[in-house]
Amino acid sequence: MADIQSNSSATHGKSISRRSTRVDLTPMVDLGFLLITFFVFTSSMKQPTVMQVDMPYDKVIDPTPVCTSCVLTVMLDKDDRILYYEGALENHPVVKETGYSADGIRKVLIEKKHAVQLARGRADAFILIIKPSDESNFKNFVDMVDEVTINNIKRYYMDELSNADKQLLAAQKPVLQ
Amino acid sequence: MGRAKLPRKSTNIDMTAMCDVAFLLLSFFILATKTKPPEAVAVLPPSSVSTRVAKEEAIMVTLTKDGKVFLMLGDKAHKDAIIEDINSSRQLNLTPAEMAKLKKLDFIGVPLNMLKGSLDLSEPIKPENMPGIPCGDSTNNELVDWVRSVSNSYKGESLENLNLCVKGDNLAKYPAYKNIKSAFKKNDIFKFKVVTNPEGVPADSELARNPPAPAK
Numbered sequence: 569m570a571d572i573q574s575n576s577s578a579t580h581g582k583s584i585s586r587r588s589t590r591v592d593l594t595p596m597v598d599l600g601f602l603l604i605t606f607f608v609f610t611s612s613m614k615q616p617t618v619m620q621v622d623m624p625y626d627k628v629i630d631p632t633p634v635c636t637s638c639v640l641t642v643m644l645d646k647d648d649r650i651l652y653y654e655g656a657l658e659n660h661p662v663v664k665e666t667g668y669s670a671d672g673i674r675k676v677l678i679e680k681k682h683a684v685q686l687a688r689g690r691a692d693a694f695i696l697i698i699k700p701s702d703e704s705n706f707k708n709f710v711d712m713v714d715e716v717t718i719n720n721i722k723r724y725y726m727d728e729l730s731n732a733d734k735q736l737l738a739a740q741k742p743v744l745q
Numbered sequence: 746m747g748r749a750k751l752p753r754k755s756t757n758i759d760m761t762a763m764c765d766v767a768f769l770l771l772s773f774f775i776l777a778t779k780t781k782p783p784e785a786v787a788v789l790p791p792s793s794v795s796t797r798v799a800k801e802e803a804i805m806v807t808l809t810k811d812g813k814v815f816l817m818l819g820d821k822a823h824k825d826a827i828i829e830d831i832n833s834s835r836q837l838n839l840t841p842a843e844m845a846k847l848k849k850l851d852f853i854g855v856p857l858n859m860l861k862g863s864l865d866l867s868e869p870i871k872p873e874n875m876p877g878i879p880c881g882d883s884t885n886n887e888l889v890d891w892v893r894s895v896s897n898s899y900k901g902e903s904l905e906n907l908n909l910c911v912k913g914d915n916l917a918k919y920p921a922y923k924n925i926k927s928a929f930k931k932n933d934i935f936k937f938k939v940v941t942n943p944e945g946v947p948a949d950s951e952l953a954r955n956p957p958a959p960a961k
Contacts, residue, residue: 592760593759593760593761593763593764594760596760596764596767597760597763597764597767600764600767600768600770600771601767603771604767604770604771604774607771607774607775607778608774611774611778615798615799615943616790616798616799616940616941616942616943617793617795617796617797617798617799617940617941617942617943618795618797618798618799618800618910618938618939618940618941619793619795619797619938619939619940619941620795620797620936620938621911621936621937621938621939622935622936623926623929623930623935623936624935625935644919670947674947674950678951700919700923701919702918702919702920703918703919704918704919705915705916705917705918705919706791706808706913706914706915706916706917706918706919706921706922707791707915707916708919709919709922710791710792710793710913710939710941711791711793713793714793714794714795714944717793717794717795717952718794718946718947718950718951718952719950719951719952720951720952720955
């Protein structure tokens with residue numbers, strides 16, 4: 569189309585070849601859709617979400633006594649392991665181990681919640697205490713709080729490991745390895 | 746009896762319209778995608794079932810997997826106020842030129858005693874070489890000072906405006922997060938947000954049966 573007619577004699581009369589101005593747009597359409605596909609696939613649609621964390625105002629200690637049997641203590645250990653026991657440590661409860669899978673901690677929480685519901689008549693008497701160890705990671709903590717949301721647990725507390733708990737973790741390790 | 750003659754149509758279709766549509770869609774997608782805000786360092790946040798969408802221009806505390814802490818100071822007005830505040834409260838003696846330079850930074854990742862020196866460097870330190878804001882135990886927790894300046898800059902405003910986020914890496918150790926938390930607590934900030942990736946709610950869970958009211 570951009571040919572330059574060098575032959576001057578061709579300028580007179582009929583001999584100019586009339587080419588169609590139509591361009592085949594098929595390759596351009598192909599290119600267009602290719603680019604669309606590329607942009608659609610590379611752009612990440614998902615926006616990050618946020619999880620609200622409210623810390624208790626712990627300068628005032630709530631003196632309300634809680635029922636010992638309603639408490640489940642969960643200790644987040646290293647290597648994505650969870651150790652948990654029911655009730656108070658003074659009563660020498662059985663310490664069990666579980667993991668973060670759906671069959672692991674979620675099942676434990678559902679069963680405990682159900683047991684509290686049966687014993688106390690209301691499920692919100694259930695109290696969960698989460699004690700992350702120094703070797704647990706941030707994901708473990710978020711997963712655990714997520715589990716609380718998933719199972720609709722109304723009362724949970726974050727706590728530090730006590731010395732007795734630390735001994736318990738240390739005592740568990742050689743057996744489980 | 747002769748058969749009815751089918752008209753022979755050309756198989757060529759006019760592609761102009763299709764081309765128009767393709768490029769219209771293309772320009773729409775390019776214009777509609779938002780570019781990612783600058784990030785201090787690559788951090789892979791954990792996923793959660795939370796559906797609250799993160800607001801932009803948050804005061805963002807980033808925790809990397811090696812436990813380094815970086816701070817992003819939110820929108821321009823507050824950022825300036827926070828920097829003025831920390832300069833006066835910690836007697837950093839920054840010159841106006843250094844202040845201007847600091848206000849232009851996307852994030853802060855050096856200890857306060859290195860801040861002046863790092864601003865004078867002709868070539869800025871690469872984010873991966875930055876030591877991070879010291880956020881250890883009670884003795885050396887400079888994040889407490891930063892968060893104090895942050896809360897000072899929001900003085901007189903409703904605390905709802907304070908959009909404080911913690912973005913931690915999956916593999917960051919829990920004590921590092923605990924130190925960040927205690928820095929907030931020391932400044933009487935009890936509410937903050939943890940940045941996560943969205944994740945589906947497991948079927949047949951209590952949350953799936955009673956989904957919460959959508960957050961505003």
